[in-house]
Amino acid sequence: MYYVNRDQISARLNVISDLTDALRYIAEHWDGSLLQGLAQERALHMAIEIVTDVGSCIIDGFIMRDASSYEDIIEIIGGEGVFPAELHEPLLGLVRLxxxxxxxxxxxxxxxxxxxxxxxxxxxxxxxxxxxxYMARELDA
Known part of the structure; x- marks a missing residue:
């Protein structure tokens, strides 16, 4: 049986709504100021951390092979069918930032x-x- 820490995963996924709102706001109101530049950096960094943290929790919980890098997290969970193929390149590009x-x-x-x-x-x-x-499919089946 798997021990998947649903609370940790949910806590991180719950930040996505605020983060997507912030990224959209930054894009719509972009003026190139230092403050917006720093906000953009932090929002992108948080996006990366959410994806890699959730990916690590999934890898640990479902006992997948150990990741050797942040990019490898994407490779592993993508290979295990956690997300569809069309998300592979966007997620990999994000993590490479x-x-x-x-x-x-x-x-x-x-x-x-x-x-x-x-x-x-x-x-x-x-x-x-x-x-x-993925979690519903694997844990609630």
């Missing part, structure tokens, strides 16, 4: 609207729906 945001932050172009700010809300919503459907 982690290094520039967290380690190379001094080079991040804060005055530019990043394309992922526009696409991430839809990606996160689809990810959430996919995770919820």
């Amino acid at each position: 982690r290094r520039p945001l967290v380690q190379d932050y001094y080079e991040w172009p804060r005055n530019e609207l990043h394309p992922f700010t526009l696409s991430t809300p839809e990606t996160l919503e689809a990810f959430q729906a996919s995770v919820e459907a």
